[in-house]
Amino acid sequence: QSALTQPASVSGSPGQSITISCTGTSSDVGNYNLVSWYQQHPGKAPKLMIYEGSKRTSGVSNRFSGSKSGNTASLTISGLQTEDEADYYCCSYAGSSTLVFGGGTKLTVL
Amino acid sequence: EVQLVESGGGLVQPGGSLRLSCAASGFTFSNFWMTWVRQAPGKGLEWVANIQQDGSEKNYVDSVKGRFTISRDNAKNSLYLQMNSLRVEDTAVYYCASRAIAARPYYLDYWGQGTLVTVSS
Numbered sequence: 001q002s003a004l005t006q007p008a009s010v011s012g013s014p015g016q017s018i019t020i021s022c023t024g025t026s027s028d029v030g031n032y033n034l035v036s037w038y039q040q041h042p043g044k045a046p047k048l049m050i051y052e053g054s055k056r057t058s059g060v061s062n063r064f065s066g067s068k069s070g071n072t073a074s075l076t077i078s079g080l081q082t083e084d085e086a087d088y089y090c091c092s093y094a095g096s097s098t099l100v101f102g103g104g105t106k107l108t109v110l
Numbered sequence: 111e112v113q114l115v116e117s118g119g120g121l122v123q124p125g126g127s128l129r130l131s132c133a134a135s136g137f138t139f140s141n142f143w144m145t146w147v148r149q150a151p152g153k154g155l156e157w158v159a160n161i162q163q164d165g166s167e168k169n170y171v172d173s174v175k176g177r178f179t180i181s182r183d184n185a186k187n188s189l190y191l192q193m194n195s196l197r198v199e200d201t202a203v204y205y206c207a208s209r210a211i212a213a214r215p216y217y218l219d220y221w222g223q224g225t226l227v228t229v230s231s
Contacts, residue, residue: 001172003154036217038155045205045221046147046155057219089155093216097143097160097169104154 004029004090004102011108017078020105022090023071028100030071034093037066037075040104041086049088050075077107085109112136112220114206119225126196130225132189132206140164140184143215146191148202149224158204159191160215174200196229203227 005023012018022029022037029035035053038046048057050066053073063078073092077084090102118130132144145160159170159180168180179192189206203224210219 003156034216038218040155045223046218047221048217048219051217091155091157091217097162097167097214098171099145099157099160099215099217101147101155101157 001094001098001100004092004100006088006090006102006105008103009106009108011110012077012080013110014080014082016080017076018080018107020075020077020088020090020107022073022075022092022102024073024092024100025071028092028094029068029073031095032093033068035066035068035073036091037064038089038091039086040089046089080109082109112208112210114208114220114222116204116206116222116225119204119227121228121230122196123231124196124198124229126229127192127194128196128227130191130193130204130206130227132222134187134189134206134208137208139182139187141212142208143213144180144182144189145207145215145218146180146189147205147207147218147221148200148227149205150199150202153202156202161189163212193227196227198229201227201229 037050040046054066094100146158177195205224206222207218
């Protein structure tokens, strides 16, 4: 049940693209196509953005996309907007109906 | 509209106990797995526990096994987390969460606003 590894912070200018990585193991990210991504603004509850690795939840902009290769999942945000500034968390199914989250990445839009 | 409203948080001394509640509305509570997730101040999210629709299966993160108990009352549309032998490191906002469909809790569509638990002497 070790946390998934994410970079602590990433930054980009409006209109640019950024990618946040999420590294797990063959017991979680690498073993299931069940990675999800959450956006959290300060003082707010997390919001599900991406599920099953690459599927966007209803209402989420197509600027957000997810992918996976081996034990590493990635979230890409294109055409950065100021409202994208938030914390982002990956999460993976880890078997036996348990989940494991990443440590979180703070996105700064410069 | 789905609503999850947590309550029961507060200040408790190390070694003490607290019971959190989550009142659910806007969906058929008894059809869904329910989950607790916590977030220590300034830190990341941590999955804590979940419970199957009829309460027959419960799962916990290792750090709370033997101390926390998740339960539910489908007649009251309520989820609970009984926390015993609390430690300073249990200090966090505790969120109640669920999926949007009646399936295994691989991800969490709905979240409450959280309730703060502070363990301190």
